[in-house]
Amino acid sequence: MGQELYIKIELKAEMFLLRPLDAFVRSLINQLPAFSGNENSVDNMELVFNEAYSNISRHAYKSAEKGPVKIEIFVKDDMLEIRLEDHGEKFNPSEVMEPDFQNLGESGLGIWLMKQFVDDLLYESGECGSNVLRLVKRIPAENVFFPCGCLE
Amino acid sequence: MEIQKLEGVTVISTDERLDAMIAPKLKETVKKMSEDASTKLIIDLGKTKFIDSSGCGALVAALRTLLKNHGDLKIARPSPQAKTLFQLTRLHRVFEIHENLEDAIKSFVK
Numbered sequence: 001m002g003q004e005l006y007i008k009i010e011l012k013a014e015m016f017l018l019r020p021l022d023a024f025v026r027s028l029i030n031q032l033p034a035f036s037g038n039e040n041s042v043d044n045m046e047l048v049f050n051e052a053y054s055n056i057s058r059h060a061y062k063s064a065e066k067g068p069v070k071i072e073i074f075v076k077d078d079m080l081e082i083r084l085e086d087h088g089e090k091f092n093p094s095e096v097m098e099p100d101f102q103n104l105g106e107s108g109l110g111i112w113l114m115k116q117f118v119d120d121l122l123y124e125s126g127e128c129g130s131n132v133l134r135l136v137k138r139i140p141a142e143n144v145f146f147p148c149g150c151l152e
Numbered sequence: 153m154e155i156q157k158l159e160g161v162t163v164i165s166t167d168e169r170l171d172a173m174i175a176p177k178l179k180e181t182v183k184k185m186s187e188d189a190s191t192k193l194i195i196d197l198g199k200t201k202f203i204d205s206s207g208c209g210a211l212v213a214a215l216r217t218l219l220k221n222h223g224d225l226k227i228a229r230p231s232p233q234a235k236t237l238f239q240l241t242r243l244h245r246v247f248e249i250h251e252n253l254e255d256a257i258k259s260f261v262k
Contacts (some may be wrong), residue, residue: 015173016173017174018171018172018173019169019171019173019190022171022202027167039232039233040232040233040236041235043202043232043233044236046202046205047202047233047237050171050172050204051204051205054172054204054206058172067226080239099241101241101242104212104241104242104243104246105209105210105212106209106210106212106213106216107205107206109205109209109241110205110206112203113237113240113241116240
């Protein structure tokens with residue numbers, strides 16, 4: 001029977017919370033055996049979270065008054081999923097074009113970068129028309145998360 | 153963010169993070185600097201452990217602003233995370249990148 005970890009944070013999507021949340025997510029991921037000691041993978045997942053949260057705060061909620069965001073982190077034996085749910089403006093990640101690398105703009109890289117570092121990026125409708133962004137990172141069998149029952 | 157002038161070259165040393173929280177300030181700072189024509193600028197990333205897409209965007213904006221005013225921008229001491237990001241986004245082909253600050257300054261002075 002696999003072990004699981006589940007964390008939920010609900011707050012207003014304020015930009016000033018970006019760094020504290022990044023730090024928390026980084027620290028959590030760094031504790032997971034599949035990531036521990038692999039700075040590059042931890043960096044990548046921190047960036048994935050950073051881009052997702054930042055997009056919600058700056059683009060889904062464009063006005064100064066920010067709406068709610070629910071952040072959920074699921075860890076199973078072979079998978080890490082970061083899920084962010086907001087009630088702001090919708091977007092379609094599948095319509096996000098690959099950046100023009102010959103003439104890179106000053107914005108528009110965030111979604112593309114997230115896609116580079118996760119196995120699945122899913123954007124779904126949640127309850128009451130909310131937007132749910134699911135960022136799934138699968139872990140190879142030899143690196144399963146809880147090989148020694150570290151969270152028991 | 154610290155700014156100093158070394159051998160006629162302006163050096164901006166960014167803090168631990170170059171992210172969406174600080175990117176607008178960096179863009180604004182460089183925009184003001186670029187009002188002096190031919191500004192030679194080095195962004196020293198030696199202390200910066202984490203860059204996001206907004207940070208990359210600010211660097212691109214800074215380079216464009218300077219080039220318009222006959223200036224130039226070089227990058228020094230990127231972290232492994234910054235290097236990964238620059239390679240993915242091909243920015244390593246856009247920026248002249250130096251492993252240490254002295255080399256970056258010399259490349260302007262020579």
